[in-house]
Amino acid sequence: MYCSTARVASKPFTAKRAANFDRRMSSSRVQAQPQKATLEQKRALIESVDCFIFDCDGVIWKGDKLIEGVPETLDFLREQGKKLFFVTNNSTKSRAGYLKKFLGLGLDISAEEIYSSSYAAAAYLEATKFPSDKKVYVVGDVGIEEELDLLNINHIGGPSDADKKVELTPGTFMEHDKDVAAVIVGFDRNINYHKIQYATLCIRENPGCEFIATNLDAVTHLTDAQEWAGNGAMVGAIKGSTKREPTVVGKPADFMLRNIAEKGNLEMNQICMVGDRLDTDILFGKNAGLTTALVLSGVTDEETLLSPENDIHPDYYMPSLPELLECKTVNV
Amino acid sequence: MYCSTARVASKPFTAKRAANFDRRMSSSRVQAQPQKATLEQKRALIESVDCFIFDCDGVIWKGDKLIEGVPETLDFLREQGKKLFFVTNNSTKSRAGYLKKFLGLGLDISAEEIYSSSYAAAAYLEATKFPSDKKVYVVGDVGIEEELDLLNINHIGGPSDADKKVELTPGTFMEHDKDVAAVIVGFDRNINYHKIQYATLCIRENPGCEFIATNLDAVTHLTDAQEWAGNGAMVGAIKGSTKREPTVVGKPADFMLRNIAEKGNLEMNQICMVGDRLDTDILFGKNAGLTTALVLSGVTDEETLLSPENDIHPDYYMPSLPELLECKTVNV
Numbered sequence: 001m002y003c004s005t006a007r008v009a010s011k012p013f014t015a016k017r018a019a020n021f022d023r024r025m026s027s028s029r030v031q032a033q034p035q036k037a038t039l040e041q042k043r044a045l046i047e048s049v050d051c052f053i054f055d056c057d058g059v060i061w062k063g064d065k066l067i068e069g070v071p072e073t074l075d076f077l078r079e080q081g082k083k084l085f086f087v088t089n090n091s092t093k094s095r096a097g098y099l100k101k102f103l104g105l106g107l108d109i110s111a112e113e114i115y116s117s118s119y120a121a122a123a124y125l126e127a128t129k130f131p132s133d134k135k136v137y138v139v140g141d142v143g144i145e146e147e148l149d150l151l152n153i154n155h156i157g158g159p160s161d162a163d164k165k166v167e168l169t170p171g172t173f174m175e176h177d178k179d180v181a182a183v184i185v186g187f188d189r190n191i192n193y194h195k196i197q198y199a200t201l202c203i204r205e206n207p208g209c210e211f212i213a214t215n216l217d218a219v220t221h222l223t224d225a226q227e228w229a230g231n232g233a234m235v236g237a238i239k240g241s242t243k244r245e246p247t248v249v250g251k252p253a254d255f256m257l258r259n260i261a262e263k264g265n266l267e268m269n270q271i272c273m274v275g276d277r278l279d280t281d282i283l284f285g286k287n288a289g290l291t292t293a294l295v296l297s298g299v300t301d302e303e304t305l306l307s308p309e310n311d312i313h314p315d316y317y318m319p320s321l322p323e324l325l326e327c328k329t330v331n332v
Numbered sequence: 333m334y335c336s337t338a339r340v341a342s343k344p345f346t347a348k349r350a351a352n353f354d355r356r357m358s359s360s361r362v363q364a365q366p367q368k369a370t371l372e373q374k375r376a377l378i379e380s381v382d383c384f385i386f387d388c389d390g391v392i393w394k395g396d397k398l399i400e401g402v403p404e405t406l407d408f409l410r411e412q413g414k415k416l417f418f419v420t421n422n423s424t425k426s427r428a429g430y431l432k433k434f435l436g437l438g439l440d441i442s443a444e445e446i447y448s449s450s451y452a453a454a455a456y457l458e459a460t461k462f463p464s465d466k467k468v469y470v471v472g473d474v475g476i477e478e479e480l481d482l483l484n485i486n487h488i489g490g491p492s493d494a495d496k497k498v499e500l501t502p503g504t505f506m507e508h509d510k511d512v513a514a515v516i517v518g519f520d521r522n523i524n525y526h527k528i529q530y531a532t533l534c535i536r537e538n539p540g541c542e543f544i545a546t547n548l549d550a551v552t553h554l555t556d557a558q559e560w561a562g563n564g565a566m567v568g569a570i571k572g573s574t575k576r577e578p579t580v581v582g583k584p585a586d587f588m589l590r591n592i593a594e595k596g597n598l599e600m601n602q603i604c605m606v607g608d609r610l611d612t613d614i615l616f617g618k619n620a621g622l623t624t625a626l627v628l629s630g631v632t633d634e635e636t637l638l639s640p641e642n643d644i645h646p647d648y649y650m651p652s653l654p655e656l657l658e659c660k661t662v663n664v
Contacts, residue, residue, distance in 0.1 A: 166521060173557035189498060189525045191569075193561070196523070200561045218575050225505035229525070229532040232572030237523075240568025241561035243550050 033306055037293075037316040043327050045316055049272040049291050051083040051264060053115075053257070058276030058298020059321055060086065063224050066105045067297055069322025074107070076328050084113050085260055089250040091118040091186030091214035091231065094146035115260065117214035117250030118143035121184045122151050123259050124212060124249045135179050137202050139195050139234055140186030140214065156180070157198065162190035166197060176201040185238055185246065186214040187231040189222075200241040211238065215250030252284040274321065276300055278312040291315050365638055369625075369648040375659050377648055381604040381623050383415040383596060385447075385589070390608030390630020391653055392418065395556050398437045399629055401654025406439070408660050416445050417592055421582040423450040423518030423546035423563065426478035447592065449546035449582030450475035453516045454483050455591050456544060456581045467511050469534050471527050471566055472518030472546065488512070489530065494522035498529060508533040517570055517578065518546040519563040521554075532573040543570065547582030584616040606653060608632055610644040618644070627652050 037045065054060055060070055077084060086109065088098065095114040102109050121144055125136070130153055138144050138158035148155045156177060166174070174194075180202040188195070203211050213235040220230035235246055249255045261268055268289035275281020276298025285292040296302055297320035304310060305317060318324070369377065386392055392402055409416060418441065420430065427446040434441050453476055457468070462485055470476050470490035480487045488509060498506070506526075512534040520527070535543050545567040552562035567578055581587045593600055600621035607613020608630025617624040628634055629652035636642060637649060650656070 168521075168554055170555060171557050172555045189500075191523070191525055191528070193521045193523055196565050197561045200565070201558075204559075216572065218573050222500055223502060223504045225503050226533075227536075229529045229569075229573035232575070233528050233532070233569040234572070236568035236570070236572025237561075237565040238568070240548070240564030240566070240571075241550050243564070 034294075034313045034317050036302075037318045037323070039326055041316060042318070042324055045272060045291070045293065046077070046080055046082070046324065046327055049082070049270050051085065051260070051266055051271045052077060053085045053087055053260065053271060053273050053285075053290070054321075055273075055275035055277070055281045055298075056086055056088055057221070059274055059295050060107070061105060062297065064105075066107070067320060067322070069320070069325060071107055073322045073324050074109070076325055083264055084109070085115050086113055087115045087251065087256060089117045089215040089217055089231075090220075091116065091121070091143055091250070092141035093118065093143040094150075095119050096146065097143055115256055116143065116147075117256075118186060119147045120249035120256050120259070121186065121212055121214050122147035122153065124247070124255055125153055125182060126151050127259065130182065133179070134181035135177060137177070137180045137183045137199055138186075139191065139199050139238070140184060140188045144184055144186050144214070157195065159190065161195050161198070162192070164192065164194035166193050174198065174201060176205070178206055180206055180209060182210040182212055183238070184212045184214065185231070185235050187220060188234050191234050191237065196237050196241060199238050203238070203242045203244055211242065211244050211246045213246035213248045213250075216246075216248055217250075252280055252287070254284070254288040257284075257288045257290065278305065278310060278314075282312050282314045286312070286314075293317065295320050297321070366626075366645045366649050368634075369650045369655070371658055373648060374650070374656055377604060377623070377625065378409070378412055378414070378656065378659055381414070381602050383417065383592070383598055383603045384409060385417045385419055385592065385603060385605050385617075385622070386653075387605075387607035387609070387613045387630075388418055388420055389553070391606055391627050392439070393437060394629065396437075398439070399652060399654070401652070401657060403439055405654045405656050406441070408657055415596055416441070417447050418445055419447045419583065419588060421449045421547040421549055421563075422552075423448065423453070423475055423582070424473035425450065425475040426482075427451050428478065429475055447588055448475065448479075449588075450518060451479045452581035452588050452591070453518065453544055453546050454479035454485065456579070456587055457485055457514060458483050459591065459594075462514065465511070466513035467509060469509070469512045469515045469531055470518075471523065471531050471570070472516060472520045476516055476518050476546070489527065491522065493527050493530070494524070496524065496526035498525050506530065506533060508537070510538055512538055512541060514542040514544055515570070516544045516546065517563070517567050519552060520566050523566050523569065528569050528573060531570050535570070535574045535576055543574065543576050543578045545578035545580045545582075548578075548580055549582075584612055584619070586616070586620040589617075589620045589622065604647075610637065610642060610646075614644050614646045618646075623647050625649065627655075629653070 095111040095116055098114050098116050099111045136155040138155050145158045174197055183199045183202050203209050216232045216235055217230035218232040219227040222228040269291055272291040272293055273285025274293045276295050278300055282292045282294055292314040294314040294317040427443040427448055430446050430448050431443045468487040470487050477490045506529055515531045515534050535541050548564045548567055549562035550564040551559040554560040601623055604623040604625055605617025606625045608627050610632055614624045614626055624646040626646040626649040
């Protein structure tokens, strides 16, 4: 597991941070119900954090359509000196691959501002000092391979094992590479028995071999027409044959958040998680001690948020991200 | 789930059964260590039960070699009026298909004496009165299909979906049959994303659709050369994309045992489970209230059995099944 005593950047407890702390404490203790963010609160939010992490679908775009006002909002936040990250559990593309979607929608961002679970898997191996003479076996797509290449981590498997079949005759034995010290399992539309057996052999028979899951999502959105079985299926297969639990690096595990905080030398509550889902995005942020903001431009409506059945309360909520542009007219 | 109030055949509490009950109670309370069965105890075992259930590998055969004396032992037990069942978590073959292995080894048994997990899945649907106008989606091999055919249960999927690929273009939508009311997942060397998605759609979208696993074995013995990823992988995949737990019909779930007891009008302790593995066979039998006998002709040696670390104690143990032939020389 990623070490739980991971260094957290130490910063003086400034007046700004103390105010932020007080606000969050009073908000969680006094307010029974979340309150829609006022102009004052939006200003306080922008003032109190140094970094925004955005879930994309329902926040930045909806399906294939950009949410109006988002590019201007991102520009405004950048002008205020904020760091921006766009997180996705998609592991099939690398950050460079995913960037095309952003650019295609007219969003001017850099690959380094994207935090995909393919990158998270590679960043995890970097953070845990993966030995340069060892290899990774990849169940998944080219995105994982591209991120490993950027860190000069050796890998085998991946798309090149897509059409491999296990032909059995008496005595058939599958050889496996004893230098594989980690198996990364990401979404793989070409999952097959060869890959399952190869990954299983590495995890069961190579001492200390890590089992890393980019995410455990039950469903994924391959097309808008329906929900598709997600990486929970691929990881479930390897869990079922190894009886081992994976280290999860994507949402809702907090590796991504801790990695962003460490690399940016930030305290957790200097980061605001912006998402449209209570039980994933907001809970993910809250569990890690981040400031959280829910937008109603995705799957969660105000009725669900304010329902007595919901006990996941973001620090702020607003109809959509571009509401923050209101602050542009005042000096924050 | 298979109904927990399933009818258990009611029989008078005879002197024979009372003696059996006393023996088992005293054995479990007084004996700190299992004792190798004496001639007297072997006679008592044969006297006290009406049915023997055998695990096969390590009990009847080892790899591809029959254990010497087994045919004569089975003949002897039959002469004593005992019912015999041979259980296997193998779901790739039907009972008729599995019979060939027995006959090939010179064992004269009938298909009805075999209890494979492919049959268990079909028997489960029979026991729960699967509607005749509904269908089963099969992830698995021909064994499951053949057993469903014998019970006139409609099915789709199975080996005919082996080469199906999901080709994605924007808007791709996988249709699925709304009449599928159960998905059976057995070992499938041709597992692919089409099958995972189809099974997932049936379980998630068809109200009340059952999710049945023939077994959860992490490994299986496709060849003697190494261990191979087992049905735990296929079931794990569907668990991961549906977030549902399956109803397991093979070992170590007790459906097989209850089904054998019900159909044979037997009490649980009138049945003896004979196996070579403590944590599967013996535990499986003990948990269901069966009499249990461990043989040392398979994976468990006497040292492991008698070790202080082992707390799974069979009612009897003996070097191998043919030890029971000793009783042939005396009138039982």
